[in-house]
Amino acid sequence: MELLNALFRSPPWEAVRLGLHLAFGLALLFWLWQALQLRSVVPLKHLARPRAWLLPTVGLIGLCLVAILGYQATWQLGGTARPQFIAFMQSHDRRQFNPAHWIQRGRILDQRGQVLAESRNRGGAAERVYPFGSVFAHAIGYADPRFGLSGVESMANPALNGSTLDSLGDWGELGRQLLTQSKRPRGQDLVTTLDAGLQQAAVEQIASAKGIGRGAVVLMRPADGAVLVMASVPGFDPNQLHPTLFRGGDPATPLLNRATQGQYPPGSVFKVILAAQALENGFRGRLDNPANGYTTSSRYRPIRDHEYYEAQRSGRAWAGHGVLDLTTALAKSSNVFFAQLGVLGGHRALAKTGERFLFNRSIAFVGGPSGTVHLQAAQLEPIPERDRYGLAQAAIGQGRVTTTPGYMALVAAAIANDGVAMRPRLLRDTAPEVLGRFMSADTARRLRVMLRRAVTDGTGQGIETAGLEIAGKTGTAENPQGASHSWFIGFAPASAPRLAFVVLVEHGGYGSTVAAPIARDLLLKAAEQGF
Amino acid sequence: MARRGTPISISDYWQLRAPERRLLLWALLIALLGYLMLLGAGPKDGLDVQFAALVPFLIYLGTFVSAHLLLVLARFRGDQLLLPLTALLSAIGLIAQARTGLFAAAALDPAKLIPLPLGVALMLIFAIAGRGGRYRLATRVTWLWAGVSLLLLALVLATGQRYRGAVYGFGFITPTELLKLTMVLFTAAFIDQHLKRLSRWRSLLPPLRTLWPLLLVWGLVLAMLLVQRDLGLVLILGVMLLAVLAAGTRHSGYLAYGLVLGGAAGVALVSFFAHGQRRVEVWLNPFSDPTGAGWQVLQGLSGMYAGGLWGEGFSEARPRYTPIAESDLIYAVWAEELGFAGSLLLVLLFALLLIRLLSLAARARTPFGLMAATGVAAVLSVQTLLNIGGVTKALPLTGITLPLISHGGSSLLTVFASLGLVLAISDGEPVKRRSTQATGVARR
Known part of the structure; x- marks a missing residue:
């Protein structure tokens, strides 16, 4: 025993071991060769001649074994060709020497x-x-x-x-x-389509914005769907993942990607979709908008414009918007107008619009080799025929309708891209894909003009910046959790859009004073960098 | 050699079995090499090799040396390849099992050492007792084999406990393993008794009037196995039945009917039993539930991938990360330690064993010998293919052991006893009848 132990501890043992492995393999081969020789040595003459089925049976078993070995080789030697397998080993194999860990x-x-x-x-x-x-x-x-x-x-x-x-x-x-x-x-x-500088600026802006420092920003190119910024605040540090993060319970929900999965009431930014619907259906008329608001039944509180409430608060009198056309109503973001417009269009028109705009779907980004990331579209369950008030509410982006910020960016991008929504992309070397046509090119062109008016003469006046030519729509979405969510969607420059965007600040208040300036700052920064 | 012709004295047999001896000695040398390298990894971790660590190998060595001597003493004329081949495969089994920590020196458990010598002893008893055509005595107790099979199954069903989806007897012994032998004997004996009538078909109809007792017993056995969800054993026995029927009666109609019925049963099983369905799903896509149902096979494959072409070397791999390493997935342990090259060698050895068994079956002198040996060859073939195929994900994992390699007393004993039966059959018929024929066993 001591001799054996001394041998195993001696320095050359490691080298000897290697030689022994070789010897072991060779000896096995030699043995097999000898065994085959034996067939001629001991020909089993005292037994009968072999039956005819012997050879085919032997062949069949040999074939099965070869097939199994071949399949084994695809795992044992060609495992790298199986991405899921490599990922499994990287996550679950504790063998330090597994080559998957060295990759x-x-x-x-x-x-x-x-x-x-x-x-x-x-x-x-x-x-x-x-x-x-x-x-x-x-x-x-x-x-x-x-x-x-x-x-x-x-x-x-x-x-x-x-x-x-x-x-x-x-x-x-x-x-x-x-x-x-x-x-x-x-x-x-x-290489991704993201831009680190813009993304960082977006995150900082949201975190320091009015409200509770939560929200999302998406900035994308309308023409090919490339996503430059996809920010969701608060985030988490991927360098220091901890199980508590995945257990949930944090009211700030840092794991939630607000940009693609966070559902919020859209408020006035949803009017863009209603405007598109009206234009598609040939609406060219005007509607009267009394200060006292509009309701479908005396049992429901009338839907009023925010100027009404402002006037009431300061004790002034307000005569109402009066008769408006679509362009002005969108620029002024008149709730009364769009509530009427929605009811006028009817249930079926809205359902059709929802189908065209891919409501209630999960939109896949342009995929990588193993799966993809998804973006939830706006959610709007069918409104019952009897419920006209629900229809009026949905038309101004309240009530039953919710949306993710990323989806609103997609809508803005579609308007900027002549009505065609491009599938969002995160990987630079993927080919652009058409997601679908949301509206006709003519509607998109008209909407571009209208949204530009909303910034020059409407709710977005505060962010009008020379040279940027921003077009957009503000949103101030009431919600049961607290102060209104602040929205701004749009694109720039209005005449030949290169960027489409959405900014959402949770409980930030007015879209025009909180979300819109953030969008302007980002566009300024983007312009500096030559986008 | 003293005389040409029939060997008489012990020394004649000593010379006659020289090829077996030479192969056996080489096999033992290879086993020694492997075992040395296995032990050699111990001191690296700061542990001295204890004498106790050598005990399993010494038992192994003694077992096979005495097996050879006993065969010589018993004037055994039968096959000379099976014993050395068995010794070599057992050596690989010994090494692989030692790697899974089965023979930890600190707690050397006699219960873990005894199956090998016991199995070889059983093999010798079968071979020597059955030599010279006496194995045909088994046909006199046809219904004993059927009775034992049914009784075993009923007992397991009544008393067994469920574990990993299958039913086990007391102390995790699997008595149903024994069916692989008793059912072979019953089927071969039954067909042997009715051979003429069974090979006479009326156009496309098999002779059901003769066949029904066989079908009845088989129906009961398969039904009870299905209740226990032992799908692997059902497959093994089913293929065995077909092989024996076809080889014995030389009527390919049995094969055709069997394949059609078996295929239909397989489809029905997979489509109506959630258990079977899940197995197939996991087999087709283990990544759908990688940490649950797919875990075993994926961990085995991970180990094999880590082993690569040449493997990590004896004692260098980490088989403890492979689930049920010592029995069902032992092939993965071997492939991890010695790589694809090592598993290629192992598969070659198995191929040699199966081919040898088949050729012995194909050359048996009596129909019963032919059928019994065919049955054993079929059982071991399907078992080997199912196990290796399952571990490499070529087939669904069925919870079947790898013959001679996996740890598992009842499995090992059954395999050895079956090999003993084939050895007995390979010994041929009584000397008297043989004297009229050329019986040259001289070496060229």
């Missing part, structure tokens, strides 16, 4: 090449680092052995792991690296 995930970059996520080597294992902390928590997501994958990290997982390789040469190289363990295999870098 250094590719970096995630913004469109200017700024690093949003990268892998660093710490103690043999790759550690994921997010230089911007919580700023991109929802857009980029996280890749964590314990908590899995989310956001771009999830939708581009195979590329980041290096398993969507273009040429056979790439495959060979990765295989060689894994086999020889000479070099750390590395995934591909991934």
Whole structure:
């Protein structure tokens, strides 16, 4: 025994072991060869001649074994070709020597090449680092052995792991690296459509805005759906994930991506959709808007314009907007006008608009190799025929209708893009996809003019900036939780839009004084950078 | 050799079985190499190798050396490849099981050491007792085999406990393993008795009037197995029945009917039983529930992927991360330690074993011998394919052990006893009848 232990402890043992492994394999092969020789040595002459079925049966079993071995090889040797498998091992395999752990995930970059996520080597294992902390928590997501994958990290997982390789040469190289363990295999870098500077500015603006410092900003290119900013505040730090985060219970819901999943009453920004519906249906008329408001039945409180309440508060008298056409009503954001317009259009028209505008759907971003991120559209369950007041309320973006900020950006982008909504994209090297036509090009053109008027002569006057040519619609959405949500959606420049945006500040108050200036500041910054 | 012709003395048999001895010695040497490397990893972690760690290997060594000597002493003329092949596969089993911590020196449990020598002893008893055509005595007690099978199943159903979806007997012994032998014997014996009438079909109809007792027993057995949800065993036995029927009667109609009925039963099983459905779903997409139903097979595959082409080497891998490593997923442990190359070698060994069993079956002198050996070969083939296929995700995981490699007393004993039966059959018929024929066993 001591001899054995001494042998095992002696320095050359490690080398001997390697030799012994080789010897073991060779000895097995030699044994097999000898066993085959034996067939001629002991021909079993005292037994009968073999039956005819022997060969086919042997062939069948051999075939099964070869097939199983071949399939085994696709996992054991070609496992890199299975992105889900690699992801499983990265999350759930505790073997330190598993090559899946050595794969250094590719970096995630913004469109200017700024690093949003990268892998660093710490103690043999790759550690994921997010230089911007919580700023991109929802857009980029996280890749964590314990908590899995989310956001771009999830939708581009195979590329980041290096398993969507273009040429056979790439495959060979990765295989060689894994086999020889000479070099750390590395995934591909991934360029997103995001812009770090604008995103950071958006997050800071929301966090310091009036209200409780929560909200969302989305900035996208109408022509191809590229998302430059997708901010949701508050975020969380993906560098320091903790189980309590996933347990929920935090009233600030930092895990929720407000931009794509947060449902809010849209308030007046929803009037844009109503205006589109009216234009599509050929509405060119005028409506009278009495100061006393409009209701469908004396049992319900009349819907009034906010000027009415302002006048009441200051003890003045207000005569009402009087007779308005659609352009002016949209610029002034008249509740009375749009409530009437909604009821005038009817239930069926709104349902049809909802279908065209993809209400109640989950809209997928342009997908990465393994799945994608989704954006919830506006939610509006069918309003019963009898409920005309509900229809009036929905028409001004209150009551049964809710929406995510990201969806309103999509609507603004569709108006800016001649009525065609492009599917939102986060990865630069994906091809633009058409999501659908929300309205005719003519309607879109008219709406562009109207929304420009809303900034020059209407509720958005406060942010009119020379050179930006902003077009947009403010929103001040009442909600049962507290102060109104502050909205602003739109695009710029109005004549040839390059950017479409949404800004939502939870409980921020008036859209014109809280959300709109944030949008203007972002557009200014974007203009500085040449967008 | 003293004389040409029939060997008589012990020394003749000593010479006759020289090829077996040579292969066996090589096999034991390979086993020693592997075991040494296994032990050699201990001191690396600061642990001295205790003598106790050698005990399993010494028992193994003694078992197979005495097995060879006993065969010589018993003037056994039968196959010379099976014993060394069994020894080699058992060595791999020993090493793989030692890696899963089964033989931890601190708690050497006799219950874990005894199955191997006991199994080999059983194999020898079957081989020696049944040599010279005496194995055909089994046909005299046809209904004993059926009775034992049914009794075993009924007992397990009445007293067994459920674990991992299947029913086990006391202390996690699986008495149903024994069915792999008793059902072979019953089927072969029954067909042997009615061979002529069974091979006579009336156009497309099998001779049901003769067949019904067989079908009745089989129906009961399969039904009870299905109640226990032992789908793997149902498949193994079903294929065995078809193989034995077809090989014995030489009527391919049995095969055709069997395949159609079996296919229909399979489809029905998968579409009507939630249990079967879930299995198939998990098999097709283990990533739908990676930490639940897909966990076992994915962890096994992860280990294999980590092993790669050459593996991590003896004692370098971490089989404890593989679930049920010591029995169902032991193939994954081996593939993790010795890589794809190692598993290729193991599969080659299994291929050799199965081919040898089949060729022994195909050359048996009596119909009963032919059918019994075919049955054993079919059982071991399907079992091997199901296990390896299940671990590599080529097939659904069925909870079947890998013959000779997996730990599991009843499984091991049954396999050894079955091999003993084939050995007995390979010994041929009584010397008297043989004397008229060329019986040259001389080496060329």
